[in-house]
Amino acid sequence: MLNRTKNFFKTTILGGVIVILPTIILIFAFKWLFGVVGGGIQPLTNLVVDNLTLPDRYDELIATAIVLCVIVLGCFMVGLFVRTRIGRWIYNGFESSLLSKAPGYKMVKETVNQFLGKKQSPFSSVALVQIFENDTKVTAFITDQHANGTVTVFVPTGPNPTSGFIYHLNEKYVHPVDVAVEDAMRSVISCGAGSGALINSMKKD
Known part of the structure; x- marks a missing residue:
């Protein structure tokens, strides 16, 4: 009985880790992307914030909104490019030669597809x-x-x-x-x- 209970908790925790881990990787990946984009367009965000006549407490919120808009626009442009024949060919080559070899890439991709409802199950x-x-x-x-x-x-x-x-x-x-x-x-x-x-x-x- 004790071994059965121990095995139950062990396998349940392991199953939870396997489900949660891709989500954690996705969150860290987005956080990294947010930092990279935020650092890259910091002069732009500073310029916008400095020229707005709003209370200082809104500065960080405005800068965050600008970064999110740039990320969304960038994702849209990349998605638009990948929908073309050339873009799809470039992406497939890049994914097979580099991305697929990156640790955690497959889990992140499957998680994103699951969130977006794009992942179709072959099981009836x-x-x-x-x-x-x-x-x-x-x-x-x-x-x-x-x-x-x-x-x-x-x-x-x-x-x-x-x-x-x-x-x-x-x-x-x-x-x-x-x-x-x-x-x-x-x-x-x-x-x-x-x-x-x-x-x-x-x-x-």
């Missing part, structure tokens, strides 16, 4: 599957269904759900459960902690 639904054709069941995501009754599923490895195994199973070994993909993914990241919804849904079937 969640299931408990019997990959060994016995009573052992594992968490899986249904990725495709075939006319001959075969179901293709992806079984992720915890706590890193980006790796796993692909199985093509007879539909009788696949038991769909009424659980959101996000909730199932959260339990995988937590090494199984919080799998009650999966088990309870299976019992109802």
